[in-house]
Amino acid sequence: MPRMNSSSGFDPRFRYRLHVVACLVAFASLGSLLPCAPAFAQVPGENLQDYYPPIEPFQTGYLKVSDIHEIYYELCGNPRGIPVMVLHGGPGGGCGPNMRRFHDPKRYFIILHDQRGAGKSKPHAELRDNNTQALVDDIERLRIALRLPKVQLFGGSWGSTLALAYAEKYPRHVSSLVLRGIFTATREEIDHFYHGGVAQYYPEVFDQLKSIVPKPEEKNYPAQFLELLQSKDKSTRDKIARAWAAYETKLAALVTSDAEVQEILDAEDVYAFSLIENHYMANNCFLKEGQLLADAPKLSGIPTVICHGRYDVICPPIAAWRVMKAIPGARLVLVEAAGHSGSAPPMRSALIEGIKSIQPLIADTADQRIEIRAASQPATTQPSGDQRDE
Missing domain, CATH: 3.40.50.1820 (Alpha/Beta hydrolase fold, catalytic domain)
Known part of the structure; x- marks a missing residue:
């Protein structure tokens, strides 16, 4: 029987340990497919590397x-x-x-x-x-x-x-x-995010997002969000930006607290994030x-x-x-x-x-610069936009 914890009623570590052996066996069979090293599963909470200490830019x-x-x-x-x-x-x-x-x-x-x-x-x-x-x-x-x-x-x-x-x-x-x-910005991936793939796992979160789409029956959610985010009415822009940011934040981690969602909603760049993301998605990320x-x-x-x-x-x-x-x-x-x-x-x-x-x-790529120069200075050569390596 699954062990319980006081916060959510279910200890997720129990679930992961149940299937981790099966995952490791499956990943071991992939070794011949991966020239560098096989894919592997990580057991949560064991021998994890943490961030390096905080640093400031020089x-x-x-x-x-x-x-x-x-x-x-x-x-x-x-x-x-x-x-x-x-x-x-x-x-x-x-x-x-x-x-x-x-x-x-x-x-x-x-x-x-x-x-x-x-x-x-x-x-x-x-x-x-x-x-x-x-x-x-x-x-x-x-x-x-x-x-x-x-x-x-x-x-x-x-x-x-x-x-x-x-x-x-x-x-x-x-x-x-x-x-x-x-x-990889394929239509399949974009549709998954906007049009119901996510709903298979987070139906309540997806329904909240769907409720603010003017025409939910039309499968052009990115374009609809983009139009709303460019509304002349500031309250509409703010409402949609916050709704979009909340949607993505709730999906990002296995467990997301209300405090974590609120922290994102209080960020100064929540509008820019929501606007730019939907601008790209409405245009298929400008990729073929x-x-x-x-x-x-x-x-x-x-x-x-x-x-x-x-x-x-x-x-x-x-x-x-x-x-x-x-x-x-x-x-x-x-x-x-x-x-x-x-x-x-x-x-x-x-x-x-x-x-x-x-x-x-890649150790030999260190210390190869001719000099350190401020990036605010114009570069001698600027890419033209169609220049590429052959």
Whole structure:
């Protein structure tokens, strides 16, 4: 009989232990499919790696990337270390302090930036000239400005989308990939999130979202949300932004408290997050259908670790499985006791272990810059938007 606890009535660790042996047996059979290492299950609460201690940037600034946009960036850790670009989710999520803490600051040069319209980037919540191709080229502009021959890309959810898109366009400038919560921006994945796939697991949460859609019978929820978020009525904009943020927050972790949801709703950038995300989803993320999977074989030879929560209902694990199979040599870690959130202890532990496992393969990318220069200075060469590695 399941053991009970005082808070929720059911101890989730009991459920995970019941099936973890079966999962481990299943994952062991995958070894022949994964050239680097087999996928594995993590037992919750055992030997988990925690964040590195909090750090502050040694430099911050803005890089002008278009006539409209300036992106905010932070430089942290060891400026002579292994360069890593940290890519936030959303789209529109912005970077937070804990995103600096997955890499050893003594060994890594940690670079974060807020994508167009997000976080501290200017102008705030701006949709003009805001698309996937532009964000990819912004990463390249920042790399050029910092004179980094190669960078590791570290991103989850939408950050994984952007990492794949950049790596497929500029593979020669990527030392490695550490990805979490894979989202390849297919119609299937978008429909799952907006049109009932989530309802199979969180019917009450999905019904709350559906209740504010003007025409729920029409299967164009992203476009409807985007229209509402651009309403002339501020109260309507605020209501929809908060409803959308609450929806996604409730789905991100296995258990989400009311206090955690409220913390997200009280954040200053809740409107920008909701607006930009629906702008991208209404436009199929400005990617051709199946583009990221089709081009994934280009990443052969780039060390790749993918960590994905077994119970991720926002981005189901099948997307990670497909990407792992499409990238020769990629390693997939299916994390038990984890959903979509990158901050859940089992997931952050898996990511930190993944980073450590790749480190010996990319150690020679440290200390290769000609000089350290402020990224706010214009780069000598700017990507044209159609420039790509051959």
